Amino acid sequence: MTDAPVLALTTGEPAGIGPELAVMLAAAGTPAGRPVAVGDPELLAERAAAIGRPLELVELGPGEPVPEARPGRLPVWPVSLAAPARPGVLDTRNAGYVLETLDRALAACRAGEAEGMVTAPLHKAVIVEAGQAEFTGHTEYLRDACGLDEVVMMLATDRALHAAGSGWQGPRALRVALATTHLPLREVADAVTPARLSRVLRILDADLRRWFGLDAPRIAVCGLNPHAGEAGHLGSEELDTIAPTLAALRREGLTLDGPLPADTLFTPRHLADADAVLAMYHDQGLPVLKYAGFGRAANVTLGLPLVRTSVDHGTALDLAGRGVADPGSLAVAVSLAAEMARRGRG
Template identity: 80%
Template sequence: MSPADAPVLALTCGEPAGIGPELAVMLADDGVIPARVVAVGDPALLAERAAMIGREVRVLELDRDEPPPAARQGVLPVWPVTLRAASRPGELDTANADHVLETLDVALAACRTGQAAGMVTAPLHKGVILEAGHAGFTGHTEYLRDACGVDEVVMMLATDSALHAREANWQGNAALRVALATTHLPLREVADAITGTRLKRLLHILHADLRRWFGVEQPRIAVCGLNPHAGEGGHLGREEIDVIVPALAALRAEGLTLDGPLPADTLFTPRHLEGVDAVLAMYHDQGLPVLKYAGFGRAANITLGLPLVRTSVDHGTALDLAGTGRADLGSLRVAVALAAEMARRA
């Protein structure tokens, strides 16, 4: 594929006080990009951050409807979204919450009109957006779900050790994929949120999108139990018996290949993961600590169930690193590679 034929990806720059803007600059300076990446953010901020971290990157401002040129090292095309207030590294400002949300809306519009084949998101700061008056905001995943008008999405993170080195040529075969039955919920609310209906919807999406975006013809999915030891036959909780087991049985009858419910403390071992295409964890901190231990900085967040491609990094805004040039580009490389691979399958 020639550089001019590579898929176009809209990269939202996230929280302006965090590392998102400089990650966009570093990516443009990286020289190994399997897509035509267009940053969505403030061109002046990006140029300022490039100078601050000592990167000789030319910020190329485009019109909102202007397609990007072929990817060139040292050039960062930008669809502009102006900051609401001046931004300094590490200093949060609620005045820029609407700027962050507008970058998402611009990227979404580009995907809908076909200007972009997918979107990649740098980290935002949920607290700032909530404090700015956007009550109920819980993150990128739910915002994109509502903006796309779909009932359900699945958050899945994937590691890919092959993407860690440039020699890998950006081939995107994930070594470990972990999807979540619940995302950003207080722990005391998790059990009530896990219903048979919800599990069936989520597993249908996970099964379908493993086939659609990752080319897995007959996905094998391992499902965690909710309770320690997957409930120990009802002695440590009945959610497995009353909710999870019946849901999995109904899905197996439809032809899905499912293992479980399995105790999470033993599921994440080589023997149980052999031949498994994805794991469904019941809550955020059941599955993601394992995945991040296995590949932090070499993993990406993927939103399944959307009518478009969306990936993101596996980390937060890293306010303490903003403006230092010491941010790790690894996760963004993986997110871009996976989005490009998914876009080619669309």
């Protein structure tokens, strides 16, 4: 029996590309691990037929062993749609189904059926419109489901990215974590507090050690304002909040550089020794990472008691059902989850 980790793979928004990405990955052969799709088997069969990918679906009941991975085979933990799904057409009736797939994947991890979970993209707006007004995304949903005060969103490029010639000239794979996630920009400054920064940086440091095998991770920290505040002339958050917090954490043993101007931090000279970058807000760090490796990166939730990775893109409703979506990011997410799960065994 292989030691490849079993991974619960949620298939995401049923009107989007998630179901067919799972089909494509299974048809080609998974790069690592043994993904088990969490979703509606009929939906997966329909999408496989629509995009012309032969597929052997293996429905698994509670406690049934997961078969060996092989091209063209996709094990499934079944969750039934509430309403028929059409590619590209959102339906609020299926919002509960999407959340149920997340709950099933979490349950599999907690029960030891899976060593981690990988999530295909969901559509936040349709879940909110279905009555889940507080829903802001996978990251926050999993945080709350695990009863945590803080988790950290980090995107990481594939380690092979630079050798593959993406146009990005950085010296190594890029990892960008966020101090704040899905907040309106006008709320970000108030959210960047010493307590939040301390929690986020401690989680980032601990999980870079735990899941990525780094003995003494070096983290480069962005400032909040242009030019990192220009000595207080363009904002005081660096002087009043970020720099004192970093100094306190250095005394705890964390290796931190910054606060650094974001417009120059993301250059090879500054990234040469950085194992990760902490950006203050979503669109400060992620546009750079996605330029460097869109479709070859994965989203990782740090601070959870389990492995969770995801794709670096959305539901792509306009591509759904056509067989033209790129499964590259899902392959990276599965490979990274498998690597993290193996490391977590030790």
